[in-house]
Amino acid sequence: MLALYATGLGAKAVAQRLNVTENTVADHIRRIRTVYAQLARPANTKVELYQRGLEDGFLPPPTS
Structure with missing residues (x-):
């Protein structure tokens, strides 16, 4: 879910891809x-979520 959302898809598109509701996506992202906030590493935007996902190995590094 993080990978799909943080790399640009909206909650509705993520929900459709994973066959869950938008509320489920919103809940997981929240x-x-x-x-991340509890770890003093806030991720308030999609860009910050993407950065955290890269830093923590949840997302593959971008290809050139």
Whole structure:
């Protein structure tokens, strides 16, 4: 979910791809942001979520 959302898809598109509701996507993204905030590594935007995902190995590095 993080990979799809952080790399640019909206919550609706992520929900459709994963066959879940938009509320489920929003809930997971909210939880992810909460964990990062608790770790003093806020991820308030998609860009910050993408950066955290890269830093933590949840997302593959961009290709040239």
